[in-house]
Amino acid sequence: MDVLKVNGVEKRFGEGELPGMLSDLLDYLDVNAATVVAEVDGQIVRREDFGRTELSDGQTIELVRLMGGG
Amino acid sequence: MDRLVIADKEFDSRLLVGTGKFASPQVMAESLKAAGAEIVTVALRRVDIENENDDTLAAIDRTRYLLLPNTSGARDAEEAVRLARLARAATGINWVKLEVTPDPYYLLPDPVETLKAAEILVKDGFVVLPYINADPVLSKRLEDVGTATVMPLASPIGSNQGLRTRAALEIIIEQATVPVVVDAGLGLPSHAADAMEMGADAVLVNTAIATAADPVEMAAAFKLAVEAGRRAFLSGPAAAERRASASSPLTGFLRD
Numbered sequence: 001m002d003v004l005k006v007n008g009v010e011k012r013f014g015e016g017e018l019p020g021m022l023s024d025l026l027d028y029l030d031v032n033a034a035t036v037v038a039e040v041d042g043q044i045v046r047r048e049d050f051g052r053t054e055l056s057d058g059q060t061i062e063l064v065r066l067m068g069g070g
Numbered sequence: 071m072d073r074l075v076i077a078d079k080e081f082d083s084r085l086l087v088g089t090g091k092f093a094s095p096q097v098m099a100e101s102l103k104a105a106g107a108e109i110v111t112v113a114l115r116r117v118d119i120e121n122e123n124d125d126t127l128a129a130i131d132r133t134r135y136l137l138l139p140n141t142s143g144a145r146d147a148e149e150a151v152r153l154a155r156l157a158r159a160a161t162g163i164n165w166v167k168l169e170v171t172p173d174p175y176y177l178l179p180d181p182v183e184t185l186k187a188a189e190i191l192v193k194d195g196f197v198v199l200p201y202i203n204a205d206p207v208l209s210k211r212l213e214d215v216g217t218a219t220v221m222p223l224a225s226p227i228g229s230n231q232g233l234r235t236r237a238a239l240e241i242i243i244e245q246a247t248v249p250v251v252v253d254a255g256l257g258l259p260s261h262a263a264d265a266m267e268m269g270a271d272a273v274l275v276n277t278a279i280a281t282a283a284d285p286v287e288m289a290a291a292f293k294l295a296v297e298a299g300r301r302a303f304l305s306g307p308a309a310a311e312r313r314a315s316a317s318s319p320l321t322g323f324l325r326d
Contacts, residue, residue: 006119007116007117007118007119008116009119009120029119031117031119035127035128035160036117036160037156037159037160039156044155044156044159046159062116063116063117063119064114064115064116064117064156064160065114065115065117065160066112066113066114066127066137066139066157066160066161067112067113067114067115067126067127068088068089068090068091068092068098068112068113068126068127069088069089069090069111069112069113069114069140069142070088070089070090070091070111070113070140070142070227070228070254070274070276070277
């Protein structure tokens, strides 16, 4: 069993089901990557690097985007 | 031409508009247009992964508006710096409206943490526009560390109370060598005009526009008020006097 903590929520994956890359995780979550920026274990990952950022068990991931604000 | 200059950019509009609290992206887009805004603030938040909320800011034409990400939600300097860096990665823009508001009731900015974060962000290459209480000494300290503006509040965020900090704002405006953007609490176009007549370089409005019954019309009203206030300031307002001073001649009356 592999676990990723995504935006404060623990996501559990069975044997061999952990998304390989950050871009795969976004597909799995059905999140439109075009407007998202990520942090993996506190390190900022730009959109263009989502496809080559490998994920591993136990990582903490933040997915954020711009929203209305003052 | 009387243009607003912040860092290396020039703007015709002196009305900055926030994008929060609008009923729909369409109303927001039309309101920004009616306001004639060129700088619009945005926030950075977690994606709701259980219920993908997609991009509510898709309605903003990014070729037309400079997006100014804020660090709202930050409770200390560390959180603000983290948010600013994420916002820069998200937008490719190195401008940031620095907000550190640990107090959830009045949302008053923390001066110590704001100064600390400003120093870090300026060194990291950011153009920093700090949201502050109307504190003339803090304003100078922020200028000293290299912020591009100061953004003192008129009254608490979203309160629509108007210029409750008038006396301190006057001192800030008198002493500032960077643009002064009066932010937060402006509830009516008359408040905005008042701030501009005092000599503020610009104002930032969100709640008063977004939560009006007709936001687009209110945005247009704020645009007129900001322009009127600026022109009045540049015209050199006549002095106020305690006693009357007749406007009509005091000779030639029809009496002996």
